[in-house]
Amino acid sequence: xxxxxxxxxxxxxxxxxxxxxxxxxxxxxxxxxxxxxxxxxxxxxxxxxxxxxxxxxxxxxxxxxxxxxxxxxxxxxxxxxxxxxxxxxxxxxxxxxxxxxxxxxxxxxxxxxxxxxxxxxxxxxxxxxxxxxxxxxxxxxxxxxxxxxxxxxxxxxxxxxxxxxxxxxxxxxxxxxxxxxxxxxxxxxxxxxxxxxxxxxxxxxxxxxxxxxxxxxxxxxxxxxxxxxxxxxxxxxxxxxxxxxxxxxxxxxxxxxxxxxxxxxxxxxxxxxxxxxxxxxxxxxxxxxxxxxxxxxxxxxxxxxxxxxxxxxxxxxxxxxxxxxxxxxxxxxxxxxxxxxxxxxxxxxxx
Numbered sequence: 001x002x003x004x005x006x007x008x009x010x011x012x013x014x015x016x017x018x019x020x021x022x023x024x025x026x027x028x029x030x031x032x033x034x035x036x037x038x039x040x041x042x043x044x045x046x047x048x049x050x051x052x053x054x055x056x057x058x059x060x061x062x063x064x065x066x067x068x069x070x071x072x073x074x075x076x077x078x079x080x081x082x083x084x085x086x087x088x089x090x091x092x093x094x095x096x097x098x099x100x101x102x103x104x105x106x107x108x109x110x111x112x113x114x115x116x117x118x119x120x121x122x123x124x125x126x127x128x129x130x131x132x133x134x135x136x137x138x139x140x141x142x143x144x145x146x147x148x149x150x151x152x153x154x155x156x157x158x159x160x161x162x163x164x165x166x167x168x169x170x171x172x173x174x175x176x177x178x179x180x181x182x183x184x185x186x187x188x189x190x191x192x193x194x195x196x197x198x199x200x201x202x203x204x205x206x207x208x209x210x211x212x213x214x215x216x217x218x219x220x221x222x223x224x225x226x227x228x229x230x231x232x233x234x235x236x237x238x239x240x241x242x243x244x245x246x247x248x249x250x251x252x253x254x255x256x257x258x259x260x261x262x263x264x265x266x267x268x269x270x271x272x273x274x275x276x277x278x279x280x281x282x283x284x285x286x287x288x289x290x291x292x293x294x295x296x297x298x299x300x301x302x303x304x305x306x307x308x309x310x311x312x313x314x315x316x317x318x319x320x321x322x323x324x325x326x327x328x329x330x331x332x333x334x335x336x337x338x339x340x341x342x343x344x345x346x347x348x349x350x351x
Contacts, residue, residue: 028054029308030089032114034105035096036060036069037189039119043096046300048073053304059084085112092142092311094304095119098191099198100348103128106143110135115142115311117303120211121203124344126330127351133323142311144303144318145326147211151303154279154296155215158264158271161284161292162216167266171246173216175209175262175276178236178253192254195232198344202227202333206237206252208277211329212262213241213248219328220248225336228253234342241332 031047033040033055047053055073060066063079070077078084085108092115095105103123109116110132122145123129136143149155162170178201191197192204202210213220222242227234236253246265251258262276269286273279284292303320310318317323337343 028052029304030054030056030091031304032057032059032084032087032090032093033069033096034059034084034093035101036065037096040069040094040096041072043094043300044073047304050301050305053301053308056089057084057087081108085109085114090114092116092307094146098189099124099203100191100196100344103132103348103351106132107135110139110141110143113139113141115307117144117146117307119146121198121207121333122326122330124198124203124348126327126334128349129326129330131351133317133327136316136323140316142307142316143323144307144310145321146303147207147321147326148300148303149208149212149277149279150215150320151306152279152296152298153302154273154282154294154298157294157296158273158279158282161271161282161294162264162266165268166284166286166292167264167270168268169245170216170264170266172243172265173209173213173248173262174250174265175212175248176251176258177205177208177260177277178251178256178258179205180253180255180257193231193233196345196348198348200233200235200342201252201254202234202237202336205254206234206239206250206336207329207333209248209250209252209262210239210241210332211325212276213250214325214328214332216264217241217243217248219331223332223335223339225339227336227340227342228255229340229342232342234337234340237336239332239336 044055055075057076058066058070059078066077066079093109095118099121102118106118192199220241220243224240226238228236235255239250241248260275262273264271272283274281278298280298282294283290
């Protein structure tokens with residue numbers, strides 16, 4: 001084989017490879033990602049495997065981190081924020097930074113007219129969340145909190161049980177989400193323990209049972225919270241959400257290890273979910289006996305699929321996780337902090 005022929009074949013092969021990548025990118029929903037931490041890697045690995053989503057651009061304040069993360073997905077990388085927002089390949093942005101940075105990035109995404117899905121907790125407080133949603137309405141840009149639990153298929157099955165009256169009227173929800181971070185501290189992001197990053201149990205763990213309760217019963221009439229505060233963060237949160245017909249009892253902690261079981265109590269039965277934060281099984285109890293079992297897969301992909309559908313349909317908020325849902329959750333967490341005089345640094349609380 002001549003050198004020229006060999007060179008031509010290599011060139012053709014390279015062009016075909018590039019064309020294949022371009023075609024794949026065009027047929028998938030294309031995501032820009034802000035943040036290169038552990039949750040970003042876990043989520044992006046999952047959505048790429050679906051072959052329906054593609055990570056096409058990554059932003060990090062550190063060039064080296066951006067390059068390393070981008071190499072994982074064969075995507076563009078940026079340490080320059082403006083260049084990232086100007087990338088025309090991006091259909092929507094996924095924010096996976098610490099809570100304390102969400103507000104700033106959410107506003108920038110909206111101001112660049114780019115749809116955005118942001119990790120929970122959505123912002124540091126309700127005022128910030130409201131400012132984000134007001135801007136989204138003004139600019140007509142899609143925004144959603146990535147409370148992935150709500151998007152799981154099994155949640156729809158549970159809602160159907162409730163709709164059919166299988167447990168009568170829903171009265172309350174009991175849920176605990178605790179992880180003894182001290183035992184695995186070397187593997188836990190430092191931000192979890194730092195007040196300047198809005199660290200603590202509630203925004204990382206407590207948001208799950210709070211959001212689950214809000215999904216079932218909406219905004220409570222009364223909130224009672226007792227927090228264990230250490231070094232300016234909440235190490236544990238013991239919360240009661242009072243409604244007309246019942247009380248939700250919720251607990252989150254960075255120190256304890258408990259079952260992740262969540263139980264929905266109704267006037268005529270109950271639903272038990274062994275791991276309510278990532279639901280794969282649910283048991284229906286009537287007259288004290290288990291009468292039915294539902295099973296389902298659990299994946300981050302479902303929330304990305306739903307957001308993709310909503311964005312393509314021209315919506316600015318999700319029917320699964322509405323603006324009001326997020327505002328209610330943020331309001332509850334604000335009140336919990338207020339009752340315990342827990343305040344984050346002014347620079348991350350401000351609007």
